[in-house]
Amino acid sequence: MAQRIDVKDLNIYYGDFLAVQDVSMTIDPKSVTAFIGPSGCGKSTFLRTLNRMHEVIPGARVEGSVELEGVDLYGADVDPVAVRRTVGMVFQRPNPFPTMSIKENVLAGVKLNNRKISKSDADELVERSLRGANLWNEVKDRLEKPGSGLSGGQQQRLCIARAIAVKPQVLLMDEPCSALDPISTLAIEDLIQELKKDYTIVIVTHNMQQAARVSDRTAFFNIAGTGKPGRLIEMNDTATIFSAPGEKATEDYVSGRFG
């Protein structure tokens, strides 16, 4: 269920603008990897290249390679649509489809491509996914109600349920808690610990305590200045990054001296 990701010499461009420069890293399967760094350092941009979501922005392109279990995601014969089915994503703001019920939201990804699913299979998948997202007990009596009627934290867990319903190998989370209150954040963080048993998880966060709490490994990104490309400064076990970082910039950042 979980796969490793190897990134080699990745440059990310928006048109001619080099947004992220020369990133190489390995992300272990069934682990949580956190990306931290100041705003605009390219960590979200980099995250989005892991499932080719950055291509949604016109002019975005990459050089280098991203390999999922040895298969280059940017190979000539690789369909970005297939990549995104393997590498799921959860966004900064909860984004359940407002026109769909809770149940329809969970099934949204499964029903794409006109795939047919029997009612009993669908019900089972809905329950399994919602249980997987720790949401089942809260919504089991109102599956036909609109997803937008849930609280923000519940909506975010609904989005996670929707993402895991398509059975991805990797789950990318782009600041999944930044729009949530502390209680909901805690629920998501607990969920991440559950999910890492089955998935490779990559999370971007602005919250260093969160990175310290949830992740096994942490990558620190930084920029030299406005208009300069973002770079991966350092990546190591989370404990090491927060206690004995190798770089001065990392230490300054995690100790709250800037950012």
Add this chain to the structure above:
Amino acid sequence: MTTTDSPPAPAAVRPRQRRSGDTERGFSRVFRWISTGAGALLLGVLAAVALFLIVRAFPAFTAGAEQLHDAGKVPGSFGSLLGYVGPLVFGTLLASVLALVVATPISVGIALFISHYAPRRLASIIGYVVDLLAAIPSVVFGLWGVYVFSGLVGDLWVWFADVLNLILGANVEASPTGRSLATASLVLAVMILPIITAVSREVFLQTPKLHEEAALALGATRWEMIRTAVLPFGRSGVISAAMLGLGRALGETMAVLMILSPGLSYSFQIFDSGRHTTIAANIASRFPEANGLAIDVLIATGLALFVITLAVNMLARWIVARRKEFSGAN
């Protein structure tokens, strides 16, 4: 809403400002009166039109069959006002609905192409062309319909009718002149295309990026993304757009008047001429010759058109409101 952690509602702040009336001073107050006045003016105009129609149509309601016939304005075969208005309403609705059925899918297609498929430059060119189409006066459409289009489709309708008769054993009649309801409906469809396209395009462009990305991140192709995120979001907007178009088609006068060879019947022979006419075209063609009770009769048909338009709009609102819970507005 059961939110425990949504962003703090600004509504909690606003009433407080309202309550202490002294914060609303100067231009703020003036502006409130201006906007209230504008709203009231609109209602006033609507009420005045409705009143005019009802008052002026009243003599036509109360007149007996003899009087109506003597006035020479209800054709002999119709014994009553209702018998006269009925086919007019039928022709109006049939022409407009056909136009809507043709125009809506095409408009939605164009709007989606502009908003989600076309490269930016091409999109703006097409958008411009569509807006130009809206600027063509209806009398020009009428001329084009009479001199070019009806000739072209006339042969097509005849062929079409032959095929239907042959295969289905139907009894479809077609006029080679092409001055039939089908032709008028197609021209109407072209005329309402720009408004439906323009409104749909705006709505599609407003689809939250967040929802589009949600669909794409689930592995949706572009069409699937449009189906899961864009179309459901734009649904009520497209319905509103279609209703705007229907409103224009219902009231369109000149083009229909010029193209359609008129008649009064409840016939579905849309390829034949001399079978139908619409309320607006009928008023325009008869008004110059009418006087006295005849004018009242025409105004009564105008009242019928007014009622239809109101009903259509209320229906549209009801359709839009039915799934309000799922609109994302909450």
